[in-house]
Amino acid sequence: MKLRIFITAFAAFLSLMLLQGDALAEVPNFPVLVPLTGFLSLEGTSQRNGAVMALDEDKSVAYGVFDTATSPEVAVNAMERALRDRIHTGVIIGPILGTQMLAMLPLAEEYQVPLVTISGTAKLTEMGNPWIFRFFPGDAVTKVAHARYAVEELGRRRPAILYQTTAYGQSGRGHLETTFRSLGAVPVYQEGLDVSVRDVTAALAKAMAAKPDVLVLHLHSGPTALLVRQARAQGIDLPIVAGSAMHQPTTAALLEPSELRDVCAETGSSPISGGSPEMERFTADYREKFGSDPDAFALAQYDATRMLLVARHTGPTGGAPLRDWLASHEFRGLAMTYKSDGKGNMAHDAVIVCYDGSTRTPHIAMRYKGVDLAR
Amino acid sequence: MTARNPVRAWLGRDINVLLLAGAIGLAAWPFFAGDAYSLRLLTVAGIYALAAIGYQFVFGHAGALSLAQGAFFGFGAYVAGILSVRMGAGFEVTFPAAIAASTVLAALVALPVLRLQSHYFALATLGIGQVVLLVAVNWESVTGGANGIPNVPALSLLGATVGRGWPMLLLVWSLVAIGALIARRLTGGLTGAALRLMREQPMAAEAAGIDIRGVRFAAFLLSALYGGAAGALQVHTVRVVSPEVLEFPVMVMLLAIAVIGGRTSVAGAILGAVLLVHLPEWFRPLERYYLMAYGLALLAMIVAAPWGLIGLLRHVRQRWLPEPEPPPPVAGPMPVGRPPARLEITGLTRRFGGIRAVDGIDLVVTPGESVGIVGANGSGKTTLLNMIAGAEKPDSGRIGWAQADIAGLPPYRIARAGIARTFQTLKLVDGTTALDNVAAASWHEFGGPGRDAARAAAMALLQKLDLAETAWKPCGALPPGLRRRVEIARALIGGPALLLLDEPAAGLTAAERDSLAGTLAALNNDGTTVVVVEHDLAFLEKFVARIVCLDQGRIIADGAPADVRADPGVVAAWLGQPLDEGGGHG
Incomplete structure (x- = not known):
């Protein structure tokens, strides 16, 4: 009996998995790859919430959220999965964990897709990779x-x-x-x-x-x-x-x-801590949507995603055009004004x-x- | 009547048809899925399959819970990554270097670690991983510290780049196929049966001449070798090597693959790896709840298939489509007997704390003799037998055998010198057939490829002991009397000059005792020296010419059965009162 139940359940599960597939939307896709489990789950959840809030406000792009846990291997798997829809996916919102981002960099260069992150690991922008953009002040x-x-x-x-x-x-x-x-x-x-x-x-x-x-x-x-x-x-x-x-x-x-x-x-x-009406409105909206207080990671990810959305509405939605746009434009976010220093460091205030x-x-x-x- | 087509015969055996279908499905899957993500997952699955096949050597076949396989995997990844990034070495260098480095690391740690048993061994091997991890995190100038080493180049072989996607997939799975074939070759046939004997009945394995420490050492090195190979592939797939590759989750993944796929089946390692690499990816859309779903799925699999998925498939096949029992193999010649030798024990002593279990025993057994050893519980009978067989080391004294002192030698060396034994508590592998229980004990003589010869010899012994009908029956399904005789057959397959039996009549019916006594008398008539520890005097008197009685570790009587029975010292120390004719004791 136990065996039959197991086999039936397993077969049903496999069928569901085979039928499952990422929907190929007709709109641009901004995959959100963040650590939702493991020792960086708090930071990853903030990242997720910041990105989701900006994307839900705009509603002009599709997105999926994927847990990258804490290993580089899982992060690269997630990136390959996100890039299955190459036509619509022109940018990746990447995890806060430095070693995961380091593993994703060669792939970003190969696929020519910008990686947007709030990871503070200094090395990320010291390797001469033009596809990385960091929206949180680095070390x-x-x-x-x-x-x-x-x-x-x-x-x-x-x-x-x-x-x-x-x-x-x-x-x-x-x-x-x-x-x-x-x-x-x-x-x-x-x-x-x-x-x-x-x-x-x-x-x-x-x-x-x-x-x-x-x-x-x-x-x-x-x-x-x-x-x-x-x-x-x-x-x-x-x-x-x-x-x-x-x-x-x-x-x-x-x-x-x-x-x-x-x-x-x-x-x-x-x-x-407040500081401006816009900041207070963001905090209130965030609390209402997620039932928790926002932190700097959520806000940085929110700002980064909003900058991507501004780019999407003014033209480039991915690839080299988006990379060039991010490298050459200034964006006034809620936390600070973001501008690349030529290496992909967008945030310069603390x-x-x-x-x-x-x-x-x-x-x-x-x-x-x-x-x-x-x- | 026409001979059966060998291909159809192969397909009809075991779960071969399912395995073939699975292999075809696995090979076809990338053609249907086709995208880089699917190819990548299969590539990663192949890498873990290779590491898990290696892990099966030590965890599955040798039965030792090593928690160092993740460390060997990560160590190989670091060696390959460092050589590749810092020296620009190609895969033709990084691959053998990673294998060699992991194997050398295993050899270095094996000496202290392999002395340990069960949970101590597990903890010590876990410690290896922690030490390697600490070195990786803190030796920043070489390992890149916690950041690791990024920008590991794509795999390059003899100057040609093996790109990700199809080329990497084919390379990885080609190496998996090679690794699987080697593993099958090393662990199949008679070796498989011997490894199972070693895993489930280690004392019996040693008594059959198997050097367990040597086998465990080899298994440990092989597991590291495979781990290093998989690590070298992993670093070129992930393109970064960082401390995460040495952390415990990697070890847990390999352990889970081995448990869920099947501990000793190469196909199980591959099935487990493919499943466990894909399973979290299927659940990933559940965001933070995916771990819960993943855990439940693993739990369900372990509950429903405690022997692994391959074991489950075999169970299903046997239940719904049982295989007909094959005809018994043709019996070969009887094993060649060892040259007769004289057993000469002098001043043998063994203490347990303040108790002298054996206290200065002198005993000579001449070739062809049949000797019974009797005495009250705790008189030192089994300790004496264990010291002769090497299971206990004497504190002092000499055990002379064939012009050598064998006191203190390990059991496998004593077995190879021509002394075989059986056990008070039966030590058979219940899930293995009687034929293979016997054949496995000749592994050190026939080797892995000699299964047919070993089975023929085993069949000859089974016939001699009236066990031919039981050849294909699992030992667990046999009645006690037959199980005793299977154990005796196993002891005889090495052609011993001296056979030691520890309470062989225990738990047998009267008819079974009579039959066993007849068997032992026949063996003795054929020239095998027999020493039997027993409580049942009536049983002994059917086939021994001499009885030695022990009391408090000393010999108090030695002579013909009737003389010993009448000895006042024996009566006082053991019998308590004279026995009626034909009565037993014990």
């Missing part, structure tokens, strides 16, 4: 703002850096160390943490033994919340300047407001947000404009 922007705020605004000279042993973490650590040294604040301690580490008290103890005057974090969302909580539980009251993960409402939601006192974060923007200990909504403490362009 060359955010890590400079990160270090400058700690040194210039907080007056700290003995930073301890705790970073993630992922591509994101190693790339950011390099930029942080270089910038701190250039500012005359040599890091007194550095340690890489695996994303699976759940107890960071040993790392904190070692860092504190080096007598730092500020904790500088460059971690993903969950590990950031863990570290802040365990630092405060140990009575460490040093200021913490964290990476962009700490600005995310989903990260802040994991902590009590009191634990967030003297915690700041670099990011490209902070939609929930902000520092800080929590005051009474609420989970941060305020913008500092804006850094055109950081990489100015150097």
